[in-house]
Amino acid sequence: MKSRSSIHNQENILPLSFFDRPTLVVAQELLGKALVHETKQKKLYLIIQEVEAYDGPHDKASHAHRGTTPRNAVMFDEAGHWYLYLVYGMHWMLNITTGPKGYPAAILIRGGYTPEGTLIVGPGKLTKYLDLNCPHNTLPATKKLGLWIEDRGMIIHPKDIIRKKRIGVDYAKEWKDKLYNFSFLL
DNA sequence: ACGATGATGAAC
DNA sequence: TTCATCATCGTA
Numbered sequence: 001m002k003s004r005s006s007i008h009n010q011e012n013i014l015p016l017s018f019f020d021r022p023t024l025v026v027a028q029e030l031l032g033k034a035l036v037h038e039t040k041q042k043k044l045y046l047i048i049q050e051v052e053a054y055d056g057p058h059d060k061a062s063h064a065h066r067g068t069t070p071r072n073a074v075m076f077d078e079a080g081h082w083y084l085y086l087v088y089g090m091h092w093m094l095n096i097t098t099g100p101k102g103y104p105a106a107i108l109i110r111g112g113y114t115p116e117g118t119l120i121v122g123p124g125k126l127t128k129y130l131d132l133n134c135p136h137n138t139l140p141a142t143k144k145l146g147l148w149i150e151d152r153g154m155i156i157h158p159k160d161i162i163r164k165k166r167i168g169v170d171y172a173k174e175w176k177d178k179l180y181n182f183s184f185l186l
Numbered sequence: 187a188c189g190a191t192g193a194t195g196a197a198c
Numbered sequence: 199t200t201c202a203t204c205a206t207c208g209t210a
Contacts, residue, residue, distance in 0.1 A: 052205070054205075061205070062205085063194095063205080066195085066196095069194075069195065070194090070195095071193085071194065071195085085193085085194090085205090086191095086192070086193060086194095087192095087193085087204055087205065087206060088190075088191065088192080088193095088204060088206050088207080089190070089191030089192035089193070089204090090190070090191055090192080090206075090207080091205095091206045091207070093205060093206090095205085108205055110205085122206070122207070123205070123206075124206050124207060125206090125207075166205075167205070167206095168204085168205055168206075169205065171203090171204090
């Protein structure tokens, strides 16, 4: 039984145990969950529609495959933490870390439905819509610190999950064709 | 098809 | 300290 306040707040924040599982499993289960950004001014959310897995130390598409650096260190740490970084000098990428401590993995959140049902396509557009940038980098997603993921009971049936190659990782040799991109359509 | 735009990491 | 690279996007 959930606590009374949890029900009243309509909040069911995904716990660390959700993220501390195989990355490909977590990636698929993130579809249909609500990504919430709350500040003093406003509360924004999207229903996660497209994700992409970066899994383990050998994945050549992953920032982690050359070992730990100041930027990617959070990928090696505990699951359920945000990894936010800038690409092309202008776009913020939002990732959530997965797997046990010491195992570098994360899931890039690439698309989502707005409350009005508009599909936001692309990780840079998604962070711009939610007004996200560096402040949340490395913070836990499993506490009420302004950015978290909620289960609102939406179920995406496995047969409705579209599985594709990852985008923008053609340099990743034998890892570039892995079907680590997951999405669904309403 | 390409330029914007700046952090990152590896080489030197 | 320099330099190539980049989990992208808007304009053409």
